[in-house]
Amino acid sequence: RVSQPGVSKQLRILKEGGMVSVRRDGRRRLYSVRGDPLREATRWLGFYAPFWEGRLTRMDGLLAAEGPRKRAKRR
Incomplete structure (x- = not known):
């Protein structure tokens, strides 16, 4: 199992690497694979x-x- 902070860290790394894009939807952040x-x-x-x-x-x-x-x- 991966913790929520662990998932957030990996998503941040993918975003910084240009592998995913993110958009805000209210309080949520929606990630899409590039x-x-x-x-x-x-x-x-x-x-x-x-x-x-x-x-x-x-x-x-x-x-x-x-x-x-x-x-x-x-x-």
Whole structure:
């Protein structure tokens, strides 16, 4: 679950990045996804996807071969 402040923070980040637009409707704010920036991001990710997929697949194999590790204790 995501808290309301967490959602607000993510929406603010998306707005600052130009990914969404916002308009006021009384006390509410209505957010809309902006298509152009998402298409650009999809194009960029598509260009690099083959590069990362191969490396991530190899890393997955190495980690599986290594076996489970104990988690470090958090302070």
